[in-house]
Amino acid sequence: MGRRLNLKRCGIPTSIWARLFIAVAMLEVFAIICIQGYVIKRTVDIYRDGTESQWGFGVQSGNSSMSITQQSFIVYDVIFIVAQLFLLMLCWEAVAHKNTIQIIAATLFNVMCLVYSLIQYTTFYIHPSQSAGIFQNDYDMRILQITTMAVYSLCSIAFAMLTWELYQLFGWKTYKKLGANLALRRAYKWHQILLTLLKLDIFFFISYSVQLATLVLRVSDPETWVQIGVVIPGSVLFLVLSFWALKVENKRMMVVVIVCLGLSPAYFIYKLVRMNVGIDRDNDPYLDSRKYLTFFVVVTLALVLVTVYVSIQCFRNFGTGLKEAIADYDARKAQLKANKALLANAGVEQPSTVNPDYEYTEVHERFVLE
Numbered sequence: 001m002g003r004r005l006n007l008k009r010c011g012i013p014t015s016i017w018a019r020l021f022i023a024v025a026m027l028e029v030f031a032i033i034c035i036q037g038y039v040i041k042r043t044v045d046i047y048r049d050g051t052e053s054q055w056g057f058g059v060q061s062g063n064s065s066m067s068i069t070q071q072s073f074i075v076y077d078v079i080f081i082v083a084q085l086f087l088l089m090l091c092w093e094a095v096a097h098k099n100t101i102q103i104i105a106a107t108l109f110n111v112m113c114l115v116y117s118l119i120q121y122t123t124f125y126i127h128p129s130q131s132a133g134i135f136q137n138d139y140d141m142r143i144l145q146i147t148t149m150a151v152y153s154l155c156s157i158a159f160a161m162l163t164w165e166l167y168q169l170f171g172w173k174t175y176k177k178l179g180a181n182l183a184l185r186r187a188y189k190w191h192q193i194l195l196t197l198l199k200l201d202i203f204f205f206i207s208y209s210v211q212l213a214t215l216v217l218r219v220s221d222p223e224t225w226v227q228i229g230v231v232i233p234g235s236v237l238f239l240v241l242s243f244w245a246l247k248v249e250n251k252r253m254m255v256v257v258i259v260c261l262g263l264s265p266a267y268f269i270y271k272l273v274r275m276n277v278g279i280d281r282d283n284d285p286y287l288d289s290r291k292y293l294t295f296f297v298v299v300t301l302a303l304v305l306v307t308v309y310v311s312i313q314c315f316r317n318f319g320t321g322l323k324e325a326i327a328d329y330d331a332r333k334a335q336l337k338a339n340k341a342l343l344a345n346a347g348v349e350q351p352s353t354v355n356p357d358y359e360y361t362e363v364h365e366r367f368v369l370e
Helices: 002-009 016-046 064-096 100-126 139-173 182-216 222-248 251-276 290-316 322-346
Strands: none
Touching: 016 064, 016 100, 016 139, 064 100, 064 182, 100 139, 100 182, 100 290, 182 222, 182 290, 182 322, 222 251, 251 290
């Protein structure tokens, strides 16, 4: 019994499909971290004779563009690892909260990781760049890259199958506490979608900014420190304020969010054109980072456009009673949980009318209506 309570405190539901979903995510995290850790070691070994890069990790040759390219391989591997930790967080939170929308988002995110691994393999072996050519005869590296793609492919299939099962399991529970009000159910659906999109926005924008600052810009370039010291923390703060505006239904702040997000596509389109049009081949700052940055820019641009649309839908639903319904459910849930704890401490047997499938977790469910 104690073990079961501990699992609930960790947010792990008792459903076999939910636990399989978490198990697949944890196995994938373990496999990818091990693979990418060894890839980093192989990269460092290959360039062992080089000198330290401008950022204090990786290596560089005499050519400055080559130093960024060699260093970039390590940055990409680190992004793989961070992406896996982010995916585990998405999966854990989605399953603990029975959030079918975030479960679907986690599955799609895993597919995007697969695409990212395909881009990396293409850069190394199918259309290798000048600096990536050094890996052509390294069969260990080739096997590691293929293994990474295989792991992502198998886990994507497993996630897709489990997502369907979890949708069947959790789907009917998601909105039942809102009653028969279809408008509230619809508003809550947009609410959950926006929460999930904002989480993805944070990951992709920070990943893009880190790559841009460390792989393209120079330490001596003021834009580098503006990107690191202002743009990245400012963007995170802005997205956190977006969460707050959504929670409290602050219309003025949400208008600011919609306007700022609506203007941001201009920047991403500009960067997309600048990276791919009119580049001097003899002085190409995007030598090996072009494919990766293009991928992140395109995904981030698509996410921002969808986020703007969903934000407008949520703004239109402000004042319809969703905030009050969430607060009311949270209060009733807390009271029922307290009553159950008192009955358990008093040794009183639970009434048979209590649904045995209804379970609570100790995870903080700020926006969750099971």
